[in-house]
Amino acid sequence: MAAKSNVEDQHSLISSFSVQELVKEPMKTIPQQKDSGLELEKLHSTCRHWGFFQLVNHGVNSWILEKVKQEIEVFYKLPLEEKMKFKIREGDTEGYGNIERTGGRHAIFEDDILSPCPQPELVMGVTPHSDATLITILHQLNGVDGLHIHKDGVWFPFSFLPDALVVNVGDILEIFSNGVYRSIEHKVVPNAEKERMSVAFFVNPKLEADVGPSPSLMNPHNPPLFKRVSLDRYIKGFFSQMLNGKSYLQHMRIDCDGDDNSA
Numbered sequence: 158m159a160a161k162s163n164v165e166d167q168h169s170l171i172s173s174f175s176v177q178e179l180v181k182e183p184m185k186t187i188p189q190q191k192d193s194g195l196e197l198e199k200l201h202s203t204c205r206h207w208g209f210f211q212l213v214n215h216g217v218n219s220w221i222l223e224k225v226k227q228e229i230e231v232f233y234k235l236p237l238e239e240k241m242k243f244k245i246r247e248g249d250t251e252g253y254g255n256i257e258r259t260g261g262r263h264a265i266f267e268d269d270i271l272s273p274c275p276q277p278e279l280v281m282g283v284t285p286h287s288d289a290t291l292i293t294i295l296h297q298l299n300g301v302d303g304l305h306i307h308k309d310g311v312w313f314p315f316s317f318l319p320d321a322l323v324v325n326v327g328d329i330l331e332i333f334s335n336g337v338y339r340s341i342e343h344k345v346v347p348n349a350e351k352e353r354m355s356v357a358f359f360v361n362p363k364l365e366a367d368v369g370p371s372p373s374l375m376n377p378h379n380p381p382l383f384k385r386v387s388l389d390r391y392i393k394g395f396f397s398q399m400l401n402g403k404s405y406l407q408h409m410r411i412d413c414d415g416d417d418n419s420a
């Protein structure tokens with residue numbers, strides 16, 4: 158079964174790609190300018206080919222991650238009316254709910270609890286999508302896997318290392334890098350028996366920023382591939398469309414038919 162072993166190869170490659178291979182000192186998260194070119198090259202190549210990696214020696218103490226898990230468990234057990242007291246309100250930067258996932262926030266947390274599903278193979282789970290963010294940092298809180306990623310036309314399950322933070326390149330970074338770094342399409346599939354808990358930290362530019370290719374990368378040999386729009390307009394455009402794989406990113410391409418989105 159060639160297809161299966163191909164999937165397994167990809168799986169083991171990505172799982173073993175940890176920050177331990179990128180950075181030798183535990184307190185660092187990503188290579189800095191002063192690190193060897195090789196370390197930076199690895200990070201560059203991962204963002205380019207995978208758009209996805211897990212950090213192990215990220216410096217966030219495991220007791221903090223444990224505390225996040227406990228707090229989320231306590232919160233989710235509250236009656237709905239109690240939880241709704243913390244509902245995200247327009248213009249707020251924090252709150253309960255996931256309607257406005259990137260909505261003008263510099264960075265927000267979103268926590269997901271997916272209940273067990275008796276027939277997971279019949280459920281699409283969370284719609285396949287790439288994140289409309291700059292980057293997303295994910296943490297799986299209870300060791301129940303469910304994230305699947307799409308690479309070279311194949312969906313395959315992803316295994317979180319314990320205590321790892323998983324970083325995925327979002328659409329804004331793909332646009333900013335003019336397509337050099339690739340946002341990864343992913344989805345969550347419910348587990349048949351176990352509840353899954355994860356927390357997502359969405360990192361975005363500030364509201365006043367524009368979304369577009371970095372001017373410093375532009376030259377006659379590297380013309381902009383994506384439109385430049387205000388973050389506000391980008392977000393409104395995102396929420397006006399159905400979540401569907403990487404379709405909104407396609408819409409941001411200069412050669413895409415449709416509205417002229419220039420700011």
Ligand SMILES: O=C(O)CCC(=O)C(=O)O
Binds near residue numbers: 288304344355356
């Ligand atoms: O729970 C996860 O592992 C991923 C969740 C996700 O894709 C999202 O919130 O955008």
Ligand SMILES: [Fe+2]
Binds near residue numbers: 286287288293343
């Ligand atoms: Fe996502």
